[in-house]
Amino acid sequence: MSSPKKPSSSLQEKAGISPPEIINVSAISQIQKNRRKQPSSEELIAGILDGNRTALSRAITLVESTNPEHAEKANDVIKGCLPHANKSIRIGITGVPGVGKSTFIEAFGTFLTQLGKKVAVLAVDPSSSLSHGSILGDKTRMEELVKDENAFIRPSASGDTLGGVARKTRESIILCEAAGYDTIIIETVGVGQSETAVHSMVDFFLLLKISGAGDELQGIKRGIMEMADAIVINKADGDNIKKANQAKLEFNRALHLFPPKKSNWQPKVTTCSAITKEGISDIWNTISSYIEMTNQTGFFSEKRKEQNNFWMMETINEQLKLNFYNQPEIISQLEQNKKAVQNDEISPFTAAQSLLKLYFNKGSK
Numbered sequence: 001m002s003s004p005k006k007p008s009s010s011l012q013e014k015a016g017i018s019p020p021e022i023i024n025v026s027a028i029s030q031i032q033k034n035r036r037k038q039p040s041s042e043e044l045i046a047g048i049l050d051g052n053r054t055a056l057s058r059a060i061t062l063v064e065s066t067n068p069e070h071a072e073k074a075n076d077v078i079k080g081c082l083p084h085a086n087k088s089i090r091i092g093i094t095g096v097p098g099v100g101k102s103t104f105i106e107a108f109g110t111f112l113t114q115l116g117k118k119v120a121v122l123a124v125d126p127s128s129s130l131s132h133g134s135i136l137g138d139k140t141r142m143e144e145l146v147k148d149e150n151a152f153i154r155p156s157a158s159g160d161t162l163g164g165v166a167r168k169t170r171e172s173i174i175l176c177e178a179a180g181y182d183t184i185i186i187e188t189v190g191v192g193q194s195e196t197a198v199h200s201m202v203d204f205f206l207l208l209k210i211s212g213a214g215d216e217l218q219g220i221k222r223g224i225m226e227m228a229d230a231i232v233i234n235k236a237d238g239d240n241i242k243k244a245n246q247a248k249l250e251f252n253r254a255l256h257l258f259p260p261k262k263s264n265w266q267p268k269v270t271t272c273s274a275i276t277k278e279g280i281s282d283i284w285n286t287i288s289s290y291i292e293m294t295n296q297t298g299f300f301s302e303k304r305k306e307q308n309n310f311w312m313m314e315t316i317n318e319q320l321k322l323n324f325y326n327q328p329e330i331i332s333q334l335e336q337n338k339k340a341v342q343n344d345e346i347s348p349f350t351a352a353q354s355l356l357k358l359y360f361n362k363g364s365k
Helices: 025-036 041-049 053-064 068-084 101-114 169-178 194-199 222-227 238-255 280-297 299-325 328-342 348-364
Strands: 089-094 119-125 151-157 183-187 204-210 230-234 268-271
Touching: 041 053, 041 068, 041 169, 053 068, 053 151, 053 169, 068 169, 089 101, 089 194, 089 280, 101 119, 101 151, 101 183, 101 280, 119 169, 151 169, 169 183, 194 204, 194 222, 204 222, 204 238, 204 280, 230 238, 230 280, 238 268, 268 280, 280 299, 299 328, 328 348
Parallel strands: 089 183, 089 204, 119 151, 119 183, 204 230, 230 268
Antiparallel strands: none
């Protein structure tokens, strides 16, 4: 007598479909060959000026590369794009983690593309101090804007740069402008001193806040408040509207205690909801008013000139630092000096002076 048949389980595995045989080996070989082929500087420049997103992405990757072999090619691309840059409005957006920066940028960016603007978002993602990796999830969080043909989103790892601003964000702005993007949004990681670096490369600096987080009661950070051209209380929806309006009053009072800005612009405080889109148009009106006023007074162009000088000096400082730490003699002596400092055999200042002396003596030979 045969044993009873076991009932079929919903978890049983069914036979899969066999993959089709490779028909054209030469075609696949050609695809792989093209992927390995690196476009020339001239090809990248032509693609960027034509608005090609792939060329723009590849150029930014080249600019961000720490490979010394890529530096000369990246400089050629930037040089070719520079005459076509400086025709955008650069907006910096900062705020503590959780304030809703990505959601706000998606709502704001979508609003701008609907006005006929071409928007580029350069989002700096924090890098882990342990693994040095980044999630780079801004494209995932901005799922609607990323599908907009008039928007370009580029997340970049902050790496080990001060305050989390990607080392080549300044050059990426130039490339995006040359590609025809007339509104550049730079999102900071919202920690450390990244606000200072972003403030030095944008025309308008926007500070995002949320009500009920204690900011109104802890002396309101003076440094970041002084840099802000507008303060936006986000998440002003539902039961939070009343709290948001109260926070707006508090920040308005605080702003009147600060000295006048060099631009003579009086920073505005407003509320918005990135979810309901309420207040988004008011923010753009504020930015437009600022651009109009600073263009009339000449402050807009003067600020751009000052920023160019600032980034020239920053580049010199950075290159000197990289050159110093890449010298074989310095690398060897540095480890010895570290151990001596740790064991209190020599002071940190004397150790530093000996390394600098070694570096400059080598350079004078």
